Amino acid sequence: MNTRPIGVALLGCGVVGSEVVRLLTEQADELTARTGAPIELRGIAVRKLGKHRDVPAELLTTDSAALVAREDVDVVVEVVGGIEPVRTLLLQALRAGRSVVTANKALLAEHTAELAEAADASGADLYFEAAVAGAIPIVRPLRESLAGDRITRVVGIVNGTTNFILSAMDATGAGYAETLEEAGRLGYAEADPTADVDGFDAAAKAAILASLAFHTRVTAADVHREGIRDITASDLSAARALSCTVKLLALCERVPQADGSERVSARVYPAMVPLSHPLASVDGAFNAVVVEAEAAGRLMFYGQGAGGAPTASAVVGDLVAVCRNQVQGGRGPRESAYAQLAVSPMGDTPTRYHVSMEVADVAGVLATVAGEFSRRGVSISTVRQAVRGDGATLVVVTHTAPDSALAATVAALHELEHVTSVTSVLRVEGDTP
Amino acid sequence: MNTRPIGVALLGCGVVGSEVVRLLTEQADELTARTGAPIELRGIAVRKLGKHRDVPAELLTTDSAALVAREDVDVVVEVVGGIEPVRTLLLQALRAGRSVVTANKALLAEHTAELAEAADASGADLYFEAAVAGAIPIVRPLRESLAGDRITRVVGIVNGTTNFILSAMDATGAGYAETLEEAGRLGYAEADPTADVDGFDAAAKAAILASLAFHTRVTAADVHREGIRDITASDLSAARALSCTVKLLALCERVPQADGSERVSARVYPAMVPLSHPLASVDGAFNAVVVEAEAAGRLMFYGQGAGGAPTASAVVGDLVAVCRNQVQGGRGPRESAYAQLAVSPMGDTPTRYHVSMEVADVAGVLATVAGEFSRRGVSISTVRQAVRGDGATLVVVTHTAPDSALAATVAALHELEHVTSVTSVLRVEGDTP
Missing domain, CATH: 3.40.50.720 (NAD(P)-binding Rossmann-like Domain)
Incomplete structure (x- = not known):
């Protein structure tokens, strides 16, 4: 001593x-x-x-x-x-x-x-x-408490500014620009909000979480990053219609490969989250991280992420x-990077999409739209169609598919003759109805 | 090495x-x-x-x-x-x-x-x-992550069997005995459920949590313990009427004394929890622990508590x-018991009560009931009165008062001429409407 x-x-x-x-x-x-x-x-x-x-x-x-x-x-x-x-x-x-x-x-x-x-x-x-x-203990649980387990997935709301903005947009129905301005007035957004709203801050945290969870070096450059600038009031109303909300998520997961090996995916993007999901009720400037491990099951850590x-x-x-x-005497835990897993490119990473679009009310439009999905190997989970005047609103939620197939499908939908406009495209987290 | x-x-x-x-x-x-x-x-x-x-x-x-x-x-x-x-x-x-x-x-x-x-x-x-x-990391966060902070309160649902029973009673409206039987059939309750339903298991955990949080030796014998055997379907419907549910809580907190010193309280009992409280939605066999610390604020840890x-x-x-x-080389954290705070007797510990009673519909009964509270220095937060036939239901929620004053008040209410029956008495956690 x-x-x-x-x-x-x-x-x-x-x-x-x-x-x-x-x-x-x-x-x-x-x-x-x-x-x-x-x-x-x-x-x-x-x-x-x-x-x-x-x-x-x-x-x-x-x-x-x-x-x-x-x-x-x-x-x-x-x-x-x-x-x-x-x-x-x-x-x-x-x-x-x-x-x-x-x-x-x-x-x-x-x-x-x-x-x-x-x-x-x-x-x-x-x-x-x-x-x-x-203040939320998450580094220590990942590097120490769960060191005897196999972590499969980490999903978190790790940026308070964007969570405040998305919560406020959901509550008020207002657009992104005016909500950002309001967040600035209230001290929740900085004069230059780039690091927060473009997801740089969350991506840095995703890199740290993925490194700890998967015993692999993951840097910010390895993290696929999309911010919240393009989120609209229609995205939030589309989410509400499906009993969901929109959250900026940092996701880290193991991606099994066809040859039996594994890669890691680390990514940040806004996604639809069902209201029944534990992250959906994390509002305002709070943070929360859900960790899934093979033996421990699902854990959640919640608290103040900044200040x-x-x-x-x-x-x-x-x-x-x-x-x-x-x-x-002695030392704390050292870096654990022995696994050296490769990073999964975003295009290869399995995700789910929600797509809302306005279509002409003509025979065969649903079949044409469905054809664009199936042609790229994307299986559809649910389709909802609501006729309105001379058009219809079509809402598609897919099953899991490689992100590149989903993105290519959305690009093709934009070109279809009877699709008037694609009004909302969001990835989906959890089991959406 | x-x-x-x-x-x-x-x-x-x-x-x-x-x-x-x-x-x-x-x-x-x-x-x-x-x-x-x-x-x-x-x-x-x-x-x-x-x-x-x-x-x-x-x-x-x-x-x-x-x-x-x-x-x-x-x-x-x-x-x-x-x-x-x-x-x-x-x-x-x-x-x-x-x-x-x-x-x-x-x-x-x-x-x-x-x-x-x-x-x-x-x-x-x-x-x-x-x-x-x-599986929930709670020992390590308390003894390591929060070692630079001052923990003021720990409140948890730390027994899965009783949480399963109370969740099921809330969902089905069934009574305690039949729900316990069902829990046994489903493997959520043991043949001899005493350790769980009488709060012994939760009390042991409360002692461990209080010891870690307050750097003080607290043993199971120091923990005030009440189980869930006496919880009735009326308790749960009384809770629902106030937008609450009933949870078996393990509570550990610092209790400031008149002389400026502090004691620690560790206790286990079923309590009304507002549906807006983070612990209210912890259902079935899950566990969750809320920790309040001066600098960190409120943290929550959630996951599978057994298995x-x-x-x-x-x-x-x-x-x-x-x-x-x-x-x-080196060692992990050692026991930290330097604070040596005394244990607060249950009677001196500040709590809040909810009391539902059936009263005769006669003039002055509310004044008489209110008088029993005020005579013992208990301030009332809300009173609701609903007239039904020749009687009325009176629901009182108090402000915080020493537990002994609240218990004495309830005993006195039983003796009042116009109080037909006291149908539910529960302590209250959090800010109840």
């Missing part, structure tokens, strides 16, 4: 960083009791001094490299975000044997391999619970684990 | 044990890759040989003491249940430096202190994820963690 104080360098002091400082300060005695040694903040690296009134001024520095290199720093906590200069700083820390706790999904989704190798070389710890779904205090809770939980390891 | 094979002794080979053997066998290569060393089963202790056709016969033994003492056993996995002889065997193992993975809630709820001290003395690990809520494969998933997950510790 090594009970000397553990020195911590904090990189970043924004919404999350200031909450980390608060938790470390207010709970100092409790944290000492839990870890077995006092946790001491050696310094806080920030871009500009002077703006940070909630934290002790004498701890602030703009020289993050010098802070990370201090002799009395044992652990580096990073809540800055982005790739550089953070990547260089954390590699420097890990190579010098300093453990790292980070909330940086973008960095991990591209550079976990490099960071994990640096940690292994020096025997340091690398923890990152806060990088996915904020200063929830994210700080996850960061400090990791920090306590790292400090415990330093007190007791 | 120590990559020599890790020897495991398995105690018990029933529904869970045989699944543990299956997972260890079918996933042997994967588990070796995850832990860094092969996991080898040295023997399986059973009460009688010959009944266990699914496991290798040469591993079976009836001499559990000799198995635990074998030189080539590093970890003991216990899925027998009950206190003795398991307590003695596990203490013997821990004292000899062998780590223990157990699913034994009854043992942990009484003897964690003794087991943890033995583990600390020898530096062994003690893991028990499977003891609460089967061979789900419980085995949690057991083998723990086994992988213990084996990793042996390969990498």
